[in-house]
Amino acid sequence: MNLTTQKISRKKFLEGSAAITAAGLFLACLPEELLAAFTDPETLSQFNPNVYIGISSDNVIRLVIHRSEMGNGARTSMAMLLAEELEAPWEKIKIIQAVGDAKYNDQNTDGSTSVRKNWDSLRRAGAAARMMLEAAAAARWGVNEKTVFARNGEVHHRGSSKKLSYGALAIAASKLKTPKKLSLKSPQDYTIIGTPRDLVDVNAMVTGSARYGIDVEEPGMLHASLERSPRVDAEIVSFNGPEVERIPGVVAVVSLPAQSQDVNTSAAVAVVADSTWTAMKARKILKVRWSGGRSSESTDAKKTELQALVQKKGKISRNDGDIGAAMPEKRINAEYFTPYLVHAPMEPPNAFANVTEGKCHVIAPTQQPQRLRKAAAKFLGINKKHVTIEVSLLGGGFGRKSQPDFAMEAVALSQRIKKPVKITWTREDEVRHGTYHTQCMQRLDAGLNKKGNIETWRHRTAFPTLLTIFAPGAVSPAEFELAQGINTLPYRIPNIRTESYPVKSDVRIGWLRSVLHIPHSFAINCFLDEIAVSTKRDPVQMRLDLLGKPRILELSEAEKTGPYKQDTGRLARVIKRAAKAASWGKSLPKGKGLGFASHYSFFSYVAMAIEVAVNDENEVTVDRVHCAVDCGTVVNPDTVTAQIEGAVSFGLSLALFGEITLKDGVVQQSNFDDYVIARMKDAPEIIVDLVDNGDIPTGVGEPGTPPVAPALYNAIYAATGTRLRSLPLASTDFGGQW
Amino acid sequence: MISLTVNGKQKNLDTDKDMPLLWVLRDVLGLKGTKFGCGQGLCGSCTVHLDGKAVRSCQTPLASVEGRTVTTIEGLSTDGSHPCQVAWRGEKVPQCGYCQPGQIMNAAAFLAETPSPSEPQIEKAMAGNLCRCGTYGRIKKAIRVASGSVK
Ligand code: FES
Ligand code: FES
Numbered sequence: 001m002n003l004t005t006q007k008i009s010r011k012k013f014l015e016g017s018a019a020i021t022a023a024g025l026f027l028a029c030l031p032e033e034l035l036a037a038f039t040d041p042e043t044l045s046q047f048n049p050n051v052y053i054g055i056s057s058d059n060v061i062r063l064v065i066h067r068s069e070m071g072n073g074a075r076t077s078m079a080m081l082l083a084e085e086l087e088a089p090w091e092k093i094k095i096i097q098a099v100g101d102a103k104y105n106d107q108n109t110d111g112s113t114s115v116r117k118n119w120d121s122l123r124r125a126g127a128a129a130r131m132m133l134e135a136a137a138a139a140r141w142g143v144n145e146k147t148v149f150a151r152n153g154e155v156h157h158r159g160s161s162k163k164l165s166y167g168a169l170a171i172a173a174s175k176l177k178t179p180k181k182l183s184l185k186s187p188q189d190y191t192i193i194g195t196p197r198d199l200v201d202v203n204a205m206v207t208g209s210a211r212y213g214i215d216v217e218e219p220g221m222l223h224a225s226l227e228r229s230p231r232v233d234a235e236i237v238s239f240n241g242p243e244v245e246r247i248p249g250v251v252a253v254v255s256l257p258a259q260s261q262d263v264n265t266s267a268a269v270a271v272v273a274d275s276t277w278t279a280m281k282a283r284k285i286l287k288v289r290w291s292g293g294r295s296s297e298s299t300d301a302k303k304t305e306l307q308a309l310v311q312k313k314g315k316i317s318r319n320d321g322d323i324g325a326a327m328p329e330k331r332i333n334a335e336y337f338t339p340y341l342v343h344a345p346m347e348p349p350n351a352f353a354n355v356t357e358g359k360c361h362v363i364a365p366t367q368q369p370q371r372l373r374k375a376a377a378k379f380l381g382i383n384k385k386h387v388t389i390e391v392s393l394l395g396g397g398f399g400r401k402s403q404p405d406f407a408m409e410a411v412a413l414s415q416r417i418k419k420p421v422k423i424t425w426t427r428e429d430e431v432r433h434g435t436y437h438t439q440c441m442q443r444l445d446a447g448l449n450k451k452g453n454i455e456t457w458r459h460r461t462a463f464p465t466l467l468t469i470f471a472p473g474a475v476s477p478a479e480f481e482l483a484q485g486i487n488t489l490p491y492r493i494p495n496i497r498t499e500s501y502p503v504k505s506d507v508r509i510g511w512l513r514s515v516l517h518i519p520h521s522f523a524i525n526c527f528l529d530e531i532a533v534s535t536k537r538d539p540v541q542m543r544l545d546l547l548g549k550p551r552i553l554e555l556s557e558a559e560k561t562g563p564y565k566q567d568t569g570r571l572a573r574v575i576k577r578a579a580k581a582a583s584w585g586k587s588l589p590k591g592k593g594l595g596f597a598s599h600y601s602f603f604s605y606v607a608m609a610i611e612v613a614v615n616d617e618n619e620v621t622v623d624r625v626h627c628a629v630d631c632g633t634v635v636n637p638d639t640v641t642a643q644i645e646g647a648v649s650f651g652l653s654l655a656l657f658g659e660i661t662l663k664d665g666v667v668q669q670s671n672f673d674d675y676v677i678a679r680m681k682d683a684p685e686i687i688v689d690l691v692d693n694g695d696i697p698t699g700v701g702e703p704g705t706p707p708v709a710p711a712l713y714n715a716i717y718a719a720t721g722t723r724l725r726s727l728p729l730a731s732t733d734f735g736g737q738w
Numbered sequence: 739m740i741s742l743t744v745n746g747k748q749k750n751l752d753t754d755k756d757m758p759l760l761w762v763l764r765d766v767l768g769l770k771g772t773k774f775g776c777g778q779g780l781c782g783s784c785t786v787h788l789d790g791k792a793v794r795s796c797q798t799p800l801a802s803v804e805g806r807t808v809t810t811i812e813g814l815s816t817d818g819s820h821p822c823q824v825a826w827r828g829e830k831v832p833q834c835g836y837c838q839p840g841q842i843m844n845a846a847a848f849l850a851e852t853p854s855p856s857e858p859q860i861e862k863a864m865a866g867n868l869c870r871c872g873t874y875g876r877i878k879k880a881i882r883v884a885s886g887s888v889k
Binding site: 069199201202204206209211212214217249278345346347393394395424426643649671672673677678680681684685686 | 766774
């Protein structure tokens with residue numbers, strides 16, 4: 001059993017989470033590994049108390065951000081955590097992007113972790129520096145440390161008007177030891193955390209000076225465009241290299257072998273030229289003969305296979321009560337399908353690499369610089385200290401840029417041609433050579449008693465696992481994939497069973513914003529709606545009844561990555577708030593409908609009410625989306641609101657249009673004409689209600705996506721009486737113009 | 739040799755005449771603010787002004803701009819003070835920011851022609867500019883804020 005109920009009070013839970021105490025100052029210490037000096041690539045700061053902070057005598061305060069900026073606001077929110085405790089003047093800070101290095105701790109920018117996983121460590125790093133500056137000032141003035149305090153980049157003496165800037169104290173502070181016990185600010189004294197802050201990069205972004213990976217220009221750099229095998233495992237038989245090399249501007253045409261798991265590059269022929277365009281244009285006359293490859297997956301056949309699977313008993317994962325012994329009065333079941341998806345960040349994958357004698361320099365829009373550093377060191381057979389991974393801004397990531405493949409192509413190519421080179425993927429490359437969001441077939445069965453209460457709940461889910469990108473031949477889903485939505489089902493149902501299946505697939509599966517929560521939230525929320533209709537209950541009230549009295553639910557081992565538990569009271573609260581904001585229960589004119597969904601993911605609670613209008617031609621317009629979100633303490637309300645708005649748009653794209661299909665192992669889509677994403681006309685009014693109750697911060701980037709598709713489908717049902725069970729809407733026979 | 743004016747400066751280029759303006763700007767002239775998103779006229783990331791009109795630079799061969807005037811995001815204002823840039827900051831539009839130069843250039847040209855647009859007019863004019871981060875609501879709002887102040 002994965003969920004156990006614990007009767008602990010809310011107060012105890014907060015204390016146990018060791019993050020905030022009511023008593024004001026919170027004592028903590030700084031982990032040893034963060035004490036290494038930070039070396040500023042430009043100027044050496046005199047005071048480097050830890051890897052995240054550098055203060056120089058000329059009063060420049062450098063904050064090192066070790067997570068990637070991809071629209072998630074990480075460079076701003078994380079700087080806010082440091083600046084808050086450092087008492088740094090916000091307008092004067094300078095942001096430095098960290099290179100990939102284990103000394104920064106985890107740099108993997110996915111799983112909605114940038115704030116939640118660094119909430120403690122960055123505040124501590126800031127507090128340590130602040131206390132050292134205070135101690136330096138006290139020593140300089142010969143006064144007791146208790147009589148000095150730091151504020152806004154200066155240390156003040158309480159008894160006099162004496163003050164010193166951080167710059168003036170930098171050298172003295174650098175000679176002090178990091179304090180063993182740190183005093184953290186009390187939340188009511190926060191002046192930065194919880195206040196709306198512009199993105200530190202906003203000006204660069206609106207003037208065109210923001211630099212993404214695709215904008216890298218290095219001395220002597222060549223440009224490359226790669227023709228990759230259409231099937232993941234096909235090999236090169238021959239290609240017309242000499243013919244392509246005759247095109248003016250083309251420097252070389254070379255083949256690159258595939259790199260296996262977990263790098264996952266395909267065999268490719270690289271056209272290297274003096275400009276991006278020349279490389280792309282020359283690639284058009286490149287002809288490569290491929291050996292077939294064994295992958296032959298076709299979407300229709302795969303769908304049939306998955307559908308057959310969910311009719312049979314699978315491997316049991318969660319098993320509460322005894323589903324077989326229950327004797328329900330009425331049974332209801334339904335099947336739900338969600339297709340493969342691709343990320344389509346507006347900036348396609350790209351990377352610069354320069355491999356020289358025993359050294360490697362990469363600049364890439366990567367979400368995982370340390371993974372890349374390791375992969376490059378292994379590939380080149382050199383120590384990773386000789387591999388430098390610089391992280392540019394990312395023009396969107398959504399999980400695609402967690403993968404090392406596109407940068408490892410650049411590393412391999414630079415090694416091969418012995419020149420610095422930038423690889424730029426076309427949009428077609430990105431759509432056809434993705435690490436796709438998995439497709440998923442689910443069957444849900446519920447047994448209802450005489451009163452219409454749910455007695456039994458059986459959830460079967462069949463999907464190719466993303467473990468395939470790590471190990472060849474992986475077929476069984478990982479526990480964490482099942483923990484995403486289905487094993488964490490929070491409702492009081494006496495008999496619950498979840499089942500999954502080994503599925504063989506040649507498709508490379510990767511993470512995509514909110515991962516398995518997408519299919520699982522879709523099926524669960526749609527099925528709840530179906531049960532509510534069949535038992536003539538209100539779907540919102542039914543959810544609240546199923547949650548019952550607030551309980552704290554332990555998470556399964558797979559999902560336990562910090563001091564997190566599922567609090568059904570918090571879920572109930574967002575459900576009530578979203579329903580109220582949307583005037584749930586109001587009567588709507590013909591053709592309009594309100595749909596509801598709620599979901600717990602990345603330790604945050606989100607409820608959503610979507611209002612749609614459906615006309616006589618079955619054209620659907622999404623009018624309004626009310627979201628209530630509990631992600632604990634809100635660090636930058638601007639960013640949290642924007643992330644939820646963005647997640648709604650992402651969710652609408654996949655609900656309305658998103659679908660990758662394969663024929664004989666080859667992806668059928670290629671660009672934004674056949675892989676459609678939401679446009680401005682599809683964008684509804686989005687109202688975001690943030691519940692900030694002082695709990696520790698939880699995920700923000702992803703939790704807004706899972707409720708969108710089911711709330712939309714439930715709204716379409718409410719408006720029309722038509723029940724749809726497969727995504728996207730554009731591929732159903734519902735009609736309408738897409 | 740192709741001559742054109744880019745952000746007020748005369749350029750004489752000895753470049754492949756087929757090269758789309760997008761790549762001329764980015765790779766030859768080093769103006770990286772104009773972005774590549776699809777290369778097929780489907781996303782609007784590469785939008786610039788050609789004689790004041792918004793065009794997709796990925797679909798504009800160099801040969802076709804001989805003697806004409808091109809403005810990119812770098813030339814829209816010298817200091818980020820164009821009403822659209824001001825409104826974009828004010829409404830906190832960007833997330834990853836990648837699509838925004840194209841969005842701003844498209845909106846600036848549109849507002850110059852249609853100073854007080856209706857909502858459907860905005861949606862129609864901006865239909866070709868994609869944003870995967872989903873900043874559409876804020877773009878709409880920023881355009882309303884900037885409307886009336888674009889010359
Ligand atoms: S890059 Fe030109 S429209 Fe997409
Ligand atoms: S802001 Fe990221 S694509 Fe628009």
